[in-house]
Amino acid sequence: MRIFVTGASGFVGGAAAKHFAARGHDVRAMSRSEASDEKIRALGATPVRCDLADVSASHLDGADAVVHCAAFVEQWGPIDAWKRFNIDGTAHTLKAAREAGAKRFIHISTESVLWRGQHLRGVDETYPRAPNSPYPYSWTKARAEELVEAANAPAFLTIILRPRFIWGPGDTTLLPTIERMMKIGQWMWINHGQAKTSTTHIANLVHAIELALTKGNGGQAYFVLDDGVRTMKEIISAIAATRGIKLPDKSVPSWLADTMAGVMEGAWRTFNLKGEPLTRFGAMIMSRDSVLIDAKARRELGYAPVISVEEGLRQLSAA
Template sequence: MRIFVTGASGFVGGAATSALGLAGHVVRAMSRAPKSDPSIAARGATPVRCDLETVTGEHIGDAEAVIHCAAFVEQWGPRDAWKRFNVDGTARMLAAARQAGVKRFIHIGTEAALFHGQHLRGVDETYPLALNSPYPYSATKAQAEKLLRDANAPGFETIVLRPRFIWGPGDTTLLPVIETMAREGKFAWINDGAAQTSTTHIANLVHAIELALTKGRPGEAYFILDDGVRSMREMIAGMAASRGIALPDKSIPGWVADAVGATCETLWSVLPLSGAPPLTRFSAMIMSRDAILKDDKARAEMGYRPVISVEDGMRAL
């Protein structure tokens, strides 16, 4: 199949690009700058110079499917960044894909699109999107997902895959942050790391992406998960141990983390402070709320089953 991928320089898009190339697909990938070309080419894809603000049907070419992994996932940034990339960028990708005659558009969503500060327990895909979430990432990913599902039409099928807590080899987000915080003595658990969470190993997500090329009901969203539920402490401590890092027992209550995150955001918004705040409202929330999700729908409609267990994934880190 001819496939166009966004976010191929990132964790998810990079892993998907490599796997699709190995499976014999012809892959072209969005490349925002020349420095990204070598890594994209090394994954077996052809770099295409464009970004989420300039992409057109000509860039997508004769692709039969699009896999849209690119997103603004930072905890802090310019006030309009989340909307510009996650909502407007997705709308532009949809328009370009339609212009190019793409048949299926696979969007990498997130369980964060449901969060407005609450726990998620026993949640499936019928749970409402948090379109007006106070967290910019959650709100804009919810709005992007709505665009996807509304865009579904005969001849232009859309599918949303929702992983939670993506982890595994090649992680460019969570594990590097944990390593840095531990090294600088800034790491602390929230509520002793007791929050319960579903997780998604990168190999399981890539497997679901491959399935979604031909399976799944158009216009639908699917949670893609590892087997079972674990505590934040079990997952993060296990990941850190793979790097020889023993995390401290220091912990703060969730309500304190929420307050500190809000205070930090206020200070960084009104004062000329450099860099990102040490804690944001979103990061405090996402690490302290349960996210216990159900993937029955993906199993029934896509034939999804995890290809790697959490235990085997931890051993392989």
């Protein structure tokens, strides 16, 4: 199968491209630079020079399926960045995929499409999206999902996968953030890290992507999760421990973190300050429960985790 992957220079896209190339698929991947070309070739894939703004059917070159992983996932950035990457980029990629004759479009989304600042407890895919969320990442990913859902057609099946708290080897966000904040002495918990969370090991997400190449119902969203629920403190401390890092117990209440984040965002925008502030989204995501249900993926995709959290942690420690 010829598979076109966006975001292959990143965590999820890179893992997917490497997995499919190793299994003998013809993997082509969006690339914006020579450095990205090298990363993609190292994965066993073929780089295709284009980006989310100019991708066309010719770049996809007869792809059977598109795995759309590219997104602007930063918590801080230019005001228009989330829309350009997450909404407009998805629209361009959908158009290119349809015109290229691709049969499947697998969109990597997130539970963040549901966030308005509330807890998520025992939530499945019937829970309403938040296209008017106060958080740019959430509302742009929610609207991107709407585009993907609307594009579904008998000859062009679209599948939405929603992981939560992606972790594992190759992580470019969590461990680097922990290491950076520990180095400058700024790590602290919110509400002592007691928020409960579902998680998704990268191997389990890649397994779900592979299943979605041939299974699932078009126009549907699926949560993809590890087994079990843990507190933020439990899972983040365990991941940090795989690098020999012991996180301090220092904590602030959620009301204070939310207030600080709002003030800091306003100051950073007003005065164009350097660096990244604590964001409202960052404060929220660390203090609200996110307990999700993946029964739909197990039923319709045949999904089940291929690695446990415990084994994933053992592998990280040994790496």
